[in-house]
Amino acid sequence: MPRPMTVTEKILASHAGMDEVRPGQLINCRLDLVLANDVTAPIAIKEFRKVGVESVWDPERIALVPDHYTPNKDIKSAEQAKMVREFAREQHITHYYEVGCMGVEHALLPEQGVVVPGDVVIGADSHTCTYGALGAFATGVGSTDAAVGMATGEAWFKVPTSLKFEVTGELGPWVSAKDIILHIIGMIGVDGALYQAMEFTGDTIERLDMDGRMTICNMAIEAGGKSGIIAYDDVTAAYVTGRAEREWTVFSSDGDAEYVRTYSLDASSIKPTVAFPHLPSNTRLAEESRDITVDQVVIGSCTNGRLEDLRVAAGILKGRHVHPHVRAIVIPATQKVWTDAMHEGLFDIFVDAGAAVSTPTCGPCLGGHMGILASGERAVATTNRNFVGRMGDPTSEVYLASPAIAAATAVAGHIALPDDLD
Amino acid sequence: MRFEGIAHRYGRDVDTDVIIPARYLNTSDPDELAAHCMEDLDQDFVKKVQPGDILVAEENFGCGSSREHAPIAIKASGVSVVIAKSFARIFYRNAINTGLPIMEAPDAVDGISSGDRVAVDADTGIITDLSTGTSWQAQPFPDFIRDIIEKGGLVAAAREKVGK
Numbered sequence: 395m396p397r398p399m400t401v402t403e404k405i406l407a408s409h410a411g412m413d414e415v416r417p418g419q420l421i422n423c424r425l426d427l428v429l430a431n432d433v434t435a436p437i438a439i440k441e442f443r444k445v446g447v448e449s450v451w452d453p454e455r456i457a458l459v460p461d462h463y464t465p466n467k468d469i470k471s472a473e474q475a476k477m478v479r480e481f482a483r484e485q486h487i488t489h490y491y492e493v494g495c496m497g498v499e500h501a502l503l504p505e506q507g508v509v510v511p512g513d514v515v516i517g518a519d520s521h522t523c524t525y526g527a528l529g530a531f532a533t534g535v536g537s538t539d540a541a542v543g544m545a546t547g548e549a550w551f552k553v554p555t556s557l558k559f560e561v562t563g564e565l566g567p568w569v570s571a572k573d574i575i576l577h578i579i580g581m582i583g584v585d586g587a588l589y590q591a592m593e594f595t596g597d598t599i600e601r602l603d604m605d606g607r608m609t610i611c612n613m614a615i616e617a618g619g620k621s622g623i624i625a626y627d628d629v630t631a632a633y634v635t636g637r638a639e640r641e642w643t644v645f646s647s648d649g650d651a652e653y654v655r656t657y658s659l660d661a662s663s664i665k666p667t668v669a670f671p672h673l674p675s676n677t678r679l680a681e682e683s684r685d686i687t688v689d690q691v692v693i694g695s696c697t698n699g700r701l702e703d704l705r706v707a708a709g710i711l712k713g714r715h716v717h718p719h720v721r722a723i724v725i726p727a728t729q730k731v732w733t734d735a736m737h738e739g740l741f742d743i744f745v746d747a748g749a750a751v752s753t754p755t756c757g758p759c760l761g762g763h764m765g766i767l768a769s770g771e772r773a774v775a776t777t778n779r780n781f782v783g784r785m786g787d788p789t790s791e792v793y794l795a796s797p798a799i800a801a802a803t804a805v806a807g808h809i810a811l812p813d814d815l816d
Numbered sequence: 817m818r819f820e821g822i823a824h825r826y827g828r829d830v831d832t833d834v835i836i837p838a839r840y841l842n843t844s845d846p847d848e849l850a851a852h853c854m855e856d857l858d859q860d861f862v863k864k865v866q867p868g869d870i871l872v873a874e875e876n877f878g879c880g881s882s883r884e885h886a887p888i889a890i891k892a893s894g895v896s897v898v899i900a901k902s903f904a905r906i907f908y909r910n911a912i913n914t915g916l917p918i919m920e921a922p923d924a925v926d927g928i929s930s931g932d933r934v935a936v937d938a939d940t941g942i943i944t945d946l947s948t949g950t951s952w953q954a955q956p957f958p959d960f961i962r963d964i965i966e967k968g969g970l971v972a973a974a975r976e977k978v979g980k
């Protein structure tokens with residue numbers, strides 16, 4: 395019998411061709427998917443050329459998603475996107491997403507069934523950890539790791555130790571998955587899970603839909619985590635059925651698996667949370683942050699740009715108007731989210747409220763385009779990072795929050811809860 | 817390999833957005849990236865850094881984005897080695913893969929001040945503050961990673977593996 399293992403250890407062992415692995419062990423894993431975007435793929439392509447192979451290991455297992463600066467924001471970014479496009483054509487990459495079918499990568503790939511439960515995925519983007527929501531091991535790497543992954547279909551890993559976050563109980567009004575993960579990052583810090591796998595369990599997590607689960611796993615990296623993971627269950631099954639383009643494998647943690655630490659959280663004690671500049675761990679309660687006035691609100695990104703996020707925001711903006719001093723920008727994360735939101739009438743609500751609706755892009759989340767902040771300006775954003783200069787000028791400020799808090803803030807002109815509104 | 821230069825010391829959680837802001841990520845040219853290295857943390861960094869200089873920082877250096885532009889910018893700016901109390905994991909991999917020497921040495925970080933002249937022997941892991949005469953031993957790399965470094969980085973190791 396192999397030793398008791400966590401879901402992360404089991405996935406890694408299966409992809410390393412081993413019966414068991416232990417934390418700290420250095421292993422070589424077979425990859426199911428390698429991802430890169432318009433910022434990271436150009437360097438990956440240059441490095442790929444140096445490996446000494448003519449073709450990628452499998453053109454169906456590489457995803458190239460130009461999403462950061464697309465539709466191209468300037469000539470230089472157009473050149474980068476062109477390089478990715480030409481490489482995709484040359485290598486017959488099946489999962490290349492041009493503007494028009496492109497979406498924010500970590501919303502797009504699960505939605506399109508490209509990532510499936512039990513996968514090992516590396517992506518040249520730090521938020522690749524999002525796919526842990528599907529019960530996959532997924533981690534961000536740099537361009538060179540992606541290049542070698544594209545060439546060989548393999549990558550080396552140090553088997554991480556695991557942290558367990560057991561969240562139980564009912565969430566209070568206006569408390570969402572975003573508040574859970576901001577609360578956790580505030581509790582353990584931006585390196586509180588450094589090099590570790592964060593496993594989220596408990597009845598509160600089990601009741602979350604897939605959009606919420608992705609929000610949580612998406613921000614594992616903001617605690618320094620190597621990966622975030624939520625075990626496969628009925629919610630996962632319902633999500634991937636009819637969507638997954640490959641067969642999947644179900645892994646789950648053994649009851650006596652080893653965790654370096656278990657955190658037990660009472661969901662009813664978590665309140666709407668805002669991360670103040672300039673770290674995602676700098677959290678405060680939204681109800682104690684009403685003195686923060688804002689110039690811009692961004693609702694979107696790989697963290698909170700999915701349909702359920704837009705529904706929550708629309709529910710608050712319906713019949714109300716964005717504060718005259720605020721620019722509100724809504725960015726559906728994918729074309730499917732975009733069309734679903736349009737057909738549900740959400741765009742009418744956003745536009746009637748005075749918000750701008752954008753085509754899918756990472757855009758302002760990383761200070762790329764579509765909503766850059768001037769000196770001294772403040773934004774509340776449903777995104778994932780609030781580092782110095784993240785959304786524009788180095789003196790600007792980003793406050794991270796849920797779609798509900800962001801929408802209420804857009805109306806109030808300062809950080810607000812939905813119940814504050816008339 | 818031996819490095820010697822002036823130490824530039826920073827705090828904890830130096831993220832990749834301040835190492836190389838996203839507004840410059842529309843290029844991957846090392847010299848262009850180097851011109852903006854550390855810009856949002858220390859605007860004077862590129863003016864004062866000299867070839868061989870040493871970056872010293874506290875915990876979680878390189879946290880945030882996976883952008884390999886960060887170690888590329890640091891290396892192209894002339895920095896010879898980064899010494900930190902700890903590194904964020906993607907940066908750690910990227911530094912090894914791109915050939916930017918890094919060392920984990922918490923005691924050395926506590927002992928080195930900005931402006932000190934520091935010597936680093938990357939083979940033995942011995943760090944010496946020449947301004948104060950104090951020496952420390954950095955944590956050695958695991959053999960597996962040392963092997964990648966000695967082969968000249970991940971691409972060189974992969975090239976060997978595919979037989980070219």
